[in-house]
Amino acid sequence: MTEENNGLWTKNFTLITLGTAVSMLGNSIASFALGLLVLDYTGSTFLYALYAVTYNLPQMVVPTLAGPFLDKYSRRKTIYTLDFISAALYGIFAWLILGGHFNYGFLILGCILIGTIDSIYQVAFESFYPMLISEGNYTKAYSIQSTLESMATFIVPVSAFLYNLIGIAPLFLINMATFFIAAVMETQIKKEETYVKKEEETFGLAQYKRAFSEGTHYLQQERGLRAITLYFMVSAFAGSAFHTMVLPYFKLNFDYGEYVYMFTMGWMMVGRLIGGAVHYRLNLPVNKKFSIALTVYMSLALVDGIMLYLPSDIIMILCFVDGILGVTSYNIRISATQSYVPDERKGRFNGIFEMALTAGTLSGQLFSGILTLFLPERAVISGFMLLNFMAAILIMGRNGKSVKKIYNRRA
Numbered sequence: 358m359t360e361e362n363n364g365l366w367t368k369n370f371t372l373i374t375l376g377t378a379v380s381m382l383g384n385s386i387a388s389f390a391l392g393l394l395v396l397d398y399t400g401s402t403f404l405y406a407l408y409a410v411t412y413n414l415p416q417m418v419v420p421t422l423a424g425p426f427l428d429k430y431s432r433r434k435t436i437y438t439l440d441f442i443s444a445a446l447y448g449i450f451a452w453l454i455l456g457g458h459f460n461y462g463f464l465i466l467g468c469i470l471i472g473t474i475d476s477i478y479q480v481a482f483e484s485f486y487p488m489l490i491s492e493g494n495y496t497k498a499y500s501i502q503s504t505l506e507s508m509a510t511f512i513v514p515v516s517a518f519l520y521n522l523i524g525i526a527p528l529f530l531i532n533m534a535t536f537f538i539a540a541v542m543e544t545q546i547k548k549e550e551t552y553v554k555k556e557e558e559t560f561g562l563a564q565y566k567r568a569f570s571e572g573t574h575y576l577q578q579e580r581g582l583r584a585i586t587l588y589f590m591v592s593a594f595a596g597s598a599f600h601t602m603v604l605p606y607f608k609l610n611f612d613y614g615e616y617v618y619m620f621t622m623g624w625m626m627v628g629r630l631i632g633g634a635v636h637y638r639l640n641l642p643v644n645k646k647f648s649i650a651l652t653v654y655m656s657l658a659l660v661d662g663i664m665l666y667l668p669s670d671i672i673m674i675l676c677f678v679d680g681i682l683g684v685t686s687y688n689i690r691i692s693a694t695q696s697y698v699p700d701e702r703k704g705r706f707n708g709i710f711e712m713a714l715t716a717g718t719l720s721g722q723l724f725s726g727i728l729t730l731f732l733p734e735r736a737v738i739s740g741f742m743l744l745n746f747m748a749a750i751l752i753m754g755r756n757g758k759s760v761k762k763i764y765n766r767r768a
Contacts, residue, residue: 365494369546373489376539377482378505380440383535385512387447390520390528399461411465412472416715419476424708427477428701431553432485433546439478440540444533446470451529479711484703487695488548495692495768497637503684504633510626552701575702576709581759585694586713588752592654593717595745598725599661599738606665606734617669624673628680635681636688647757647764650689654749657682662742665735692768 395408427435450467453459490498519528576583607618641649657679664675698706721741728737753760 365491365497367489367491369489369548370491370498372542372546373486374501374505376440376542377502379535379542380539381505381509382512383532385509386516386519387525387528387532389512389516390525393517393520394525395464398459404461408464408468410719411468413715413719415469415472416476416479417712417719419473420480420708420711420715422708423477423480424705427481427484427704427708428552431550432481432488432704433543433548433550435481436478436485437540437543439474439481440536440543443471443474443478444536444540446474447529447533447536451526451533454524454526454529476711480704480708483695483707483711484700485548487703488550488700489546493767495696496640496688499688499692499695500633500636500684503636503687504630507626507629507633507680507684550700571702571705573705573709576706579759580756581761581763582694582698582706584752584756584760585690585763586710588654588748589690589710590713590717591748591752592745593714594721594724595658595741595748596661597718597721598741601722601725602729602734602738603665605729606738609734621669621673622676624676625680625683628677628682629684630680632681632684633688636684641689643767644765646689646693646766647761650686650764651749651753651757653682653686653689654753655746657686658742658746658749662739662746665738689764693764693766696766696768697763 392408395404446467453463486498486502487495516528576586603622604618607621611617660675660679660682664672664679667675694706694710695703725737725741728740732740
């Protein structure tokens with residue numbers, strides 16, 4: 358019996374899952390603690406915001422530029438090489454802090470490097486991961502992935518505790534170790550990558566331009582993929598407004614609002630965890646996936662748009678529902694698109710998709726922040742969610758026939 362017929366938990370899938378879990382654990386600890394360090398070191402909200410923007414800026418451009426290369430070169434080698442580099446970088450960060458050489462300039466340079474590495478890694482991982490999933494197990498695999506991502510958010514309180522207890526340098530060393538372990542695991546993955554160019558073939562600027570053009574032309578031809586990408590860019594635009602505004606709303610309207618926020622929004626993560634477990638066992642009816650997804654998109658917009666007008670107990674329930682709906686949206690979309698797009702085009706599609714999400718997220722954060730100068734937070738969120746609701750109808754609904762070809766498949 359071949360590995361492909363062994364079900365989901367093949368050697369390759371087990372290795373990539375364990376590596377992801379280990380690196381995600383270390384990165385969650387170090388990332389939140391790094392934000393605390395910036396606030397403590399600078400005492401400036403502006404410099405903290407500048408640090409966040411610096412990390413996110415590469416994600417506006419790098420994923421799309423990386424896509425054509427990742428459709429010609431080994432994604433497996435790219436993944437473990439970037440993890441080895443990340444391990445080295447966090448080791449250098451720890452050395453700088455322990456040696457008393459840390460300063461804000463080094464931090465900004467480090468953020469640019471890490472943001473660039475993460476941008477390339479995300480496209481490489483999302484393009485390689487589905488190649489390690491046996492046929493018919495995409496939904497199960499991505500339910501595991503979404504569960505790991507949800508579990509990582511529960512590390513945040515632990516990160517704050519460890520930061521105050523032992524400082525940032527030991528946390529960087531932990532992150533260095535987790536990236537190194539993940540990279541070693543990833544070197545053991547054995548998978549033929551048929552799209553990789555032969556050694557005698559050249560891949561210069563002309564070949565890169567042709568590959569880039571082929572990627573954009575592919576998306577133009579695929580009306581369903583184009584509609585999905587456009588809708589999720591709008592959804593990211595609206596969703597970033599919600600996630601940006603909800604903390605200030607709680608902090609300004611409740612005593613100890615940051616703790617109310619953590620407890621209330623924590624139910625969203627509980628919903629995602631339970632939703633991920635359910636999707637691992639649940640097989641949605643293939644011919645109903647698009648209808649379920651469209652209902653979920655509209656329901657999420659409604660729930661997020663009204664929840665802050667309701668009593669806190671109801672908000673917690675809606676956050677729990679929001680988490681279940683969110684993981685359902687994620688699983689249907691990613692399992693469908695990654696099983697639909699050919700291996701040799703996944704890098705370019707995922708690069709364009711990630712750039713669209715980042716553009717939506719950053720612009721949503723900016724415009725929602727500007728609007729709060731004139732409107733209360735709840736009104737801003739409701740307006741953005743109305744836009745999200747209309748986008749689900751006008752983009753996904755009107756292109757339903759094309760999207761159904763992608764969603765209504767056994768994945």
